[in-house]
Amino acid sequence: MKICYSFLSFFMLMTIGFSQSKQKEMPLLDNGVSEALAHFRKQQISNVTYGLSFEIPEQKQQDIVSNLILNLDLSDLSKPLYLDFKEKSSSIKSVEANGKNTPIVHENGHIVIPTQVLTLGKNTIAISFIAGNLSLNRNDDFLYTLLVPDRASTLFPCFDQPDLKATYKLSLTVPKDWSVLAGADVKEKAEKGNFTAYIFEESNKMSTYLFSFVAGKFKSITENPGLEMTMLYRENNPEKIQVSTDTIFKLHQQSLDFLEKYTNYKFPFQKLDFASIPFFQYGGMEHVGAIQYKESTLFLDNSATDSEKLDRAKLIAHETSHMWFGDLVTMKWFDDVWMKEVFANFMADKIMNPIFPKVNHNLQFLTAHYANAYAEDRSLGTHPIKQNLANLKDAGSLYGAIIYNKAPIMMRQLEASMGEAAFQKGIVKYIKKYANDNADWNNLVEILDAETPMDLQKWSKVWVNKSGRAIFINKVEYDAQNRIKKFEILQNAEDKSNNIWPQIFQIGLVYSDHVKAVDVNIKDKNLLLKEVIGFEKPLSIIYNYNGFGYGVFPLDGNTIESVLSLKDEVARASTYINIYENALIGNVAPIKAFDCFLKGIQQEQNELVLKIIANQTSSVFWKFLTKKQQTKVQKQLEDILYERLQTALPGNIKKTLFNLFSSVAYSDSAKAKLYQIWNKEIVIPNLKLNEDDYTSIAMNLAIFKHEKADEILNKTKASITNTDKQRRFEFLLPSLSKDESVRNAFIESLKDDKNREKESWVAVGLSNVHHPLRHESAQKYIRFSLDLVEEIQRTGDIFFPKDWLNNTVGKYSSKFAFDEVQRFLKENPNFSPILKRKLLQATDGLYRAQNIKKETE
Structure with missing residues (x-):
């Protein structure tokens, strides 16, 4: 009334x-x-x-x-x-x-x-x-x-x-x-x-x-590394607090110093304080004067790997960069939300150079962005960097790997094409002109266009306004003396469109005693590389040798063998990524790619490269090998990982190897070893494990059906000292239960949005229930998850719909799961196009597995 x-x-x-x-x-x-x-x-x-x-x-x-x-x-x-x-x-x-x-x-x-x-x-x-x-x-x-x-x-x-x-x-x-x-x-x-x-x-x-x-x-601490800053936190681990606190403040100040110099614009706000939030939905959020971070990312202990320390520094640099890119200069409309994210990531990568002088930053950029960008851009749910947005209520759907990872790749290509000095000069003008105001991509292009002879409008038309990536092929001819007579590189759009991506990268001609790196600047559909005419025939050709190029590159007959002997770590990482992408498009059998990755695991000494290999090994093992192949190689994978853990290696390498071992050690013998490590009966030299690691091991042992699973979970619960982490573990316990009815009740409880409030907890719980070893009992909930996804979007934060899909139907590679998705889409012709895109991204592996497994069985 x-x-x-x-x-x-x-x-x-x-x-x-x-x-x-x-x-x-x-x-x-x-x-x-x-x-x-x-x-x-x-x-x-x-x-x-x-x-x-x-x-x-x-x-x-x-x-x-x-x-x-x-x-x-x-x-x-x-x-x-x-x-x-x-x-x-x-x-x-x-x-x-x-x-x-x-x-x-x-x-x-x-x-x-x-x-x-x-x-x-x-x-x-x-x-x-x-x-x-x-x-x-x-x-x-x-x-x-x-x-x-x-x-x-x-x-x-x-x-x-x-x-x-x-x-x-x-x-x-x-x-x-x-x-x-x-x-x-x-x-x-x-x-x-x-x-x-x-x-x-x-x-x-x-x-x-x-x-x-x-x-x-919250507890509070204030430090003055240059600018006085205050941090609120709830972490109660004395070691983490002691080890991390000064570093956290110092990283903020180092980021500020870099950005003030790069942009020629002083820090623009009253203060730079921040809060550490347990189980925060994102890594961080750039609120003016009060940044919020996920607590587990900020507070590290002495077991932290170099990669984890680098990830923390990049996160802090990313959020600090937003003070200029997003907070000071803000997009006019959320269709340009990618602009604030691309600059935050792009500047964070630059900030890392002086902070981590021993890190290969080209390698860091490659490992941080390429695999994630490809994961969405190769899918049927791909989209341009700049997307249309008719109503702000749909803005959350714009976020994803395309804007966080493909956009920085685009920006690096733009900087390389313009030149660093001209690019920076344009950015300085952009910040000065639009400070405390709003700007769109065209405003930036107009400024950058004045600093370069390039046609930026034409260049950005494909890189920013079109989706997809290039598939490169090569045509190499040799003369009678085994010298290169013709070397042609061609590109075609993966989506069969006429799109052409002008870009810069290198090829490496591998000889017995050296590698000849040759610059490539391809502006059209094809390029005759005249610089290599007359060169002796190489042992192999490594495409995208410096990791700058974007697309799927050719493999010659010796690439898979040559990658193991490449001394350049960027070239190794780029080649491993390229082998994996070729496997997904059908150019390499998954079992052959898996064998290559297995050899890499046995000898790789660089943590960032090893993380790529480990991630790709896990992906191929769980999704793209047939059951027969999986059974054949599983014991081999466990043994290789465990044997290498016994050798003299740096702690960060061991931690990366152990994380992979812990995730696949489900045979009786490997499970027994994993239990002994959890129970501290076995101590692996130079492998530092903290409370969170032991919690993860316990969760894996429960999923692997260890005979003492209940005892393991109870002891783990009692050992957790942090109240927030205790609550999380209690929430997850039903998802770990050996009783299928308890797991079913956990899934059913998620119908109620109050049980989905802790989104990061829900994602882990879903992953536990839908683990590949539990597919037979969990697959009945695929349709349940799909039917609920529109409500998930309505009530959840921006990343939750994709996380929900990734950890449900995205966990599968079976024909049953594929048919469930097809049936759902057929029965819901008016399903949100935005959510359909997320679904197609999450199920890219499921879709590809149907063809890959047909070919290998």
């Missing part, structure tokens, strides 16, 4: 503001934020300040009473003022406009303020409301907001679009033993019985998705 009365009052009050027909108004009132609404509000609204207060109760089930004082300027009253609030209407308690009570009109997730209570120029809107819980991430003793990309409107009424930047005046009232962190410094603090009230300074300008606060039982 209240809503019906409000609508009646609303239409009785309307004059000029509603002279247009309802049909013309309705597009602005669609669910979410349409482009039409965003464009209108951008020209209507300016000078926005949000005054927000939240009263956080002691119990997470209690409502959070909240208030908004919104100050803004209006330049157009041809339409009402639309605020976004994707909560139930009953959560809106009152609305005032310029001191006048206004009927509550809440339609399709928008609060409508009528024009007759507004004025041209300055306006003040006051709204009392109950804060939405969807993005508050409430726990018993802490909470944190996570509002990217369009979740601010699930928390408070706002203009939830990136090009309406605003400042924030925040007040938080929290239980008195809680700490707080937000985008500005605390201005005032007052005790109020069992609570403490905090008033913060006015923040810098930012988009709504960058607003954040953290509150809860």
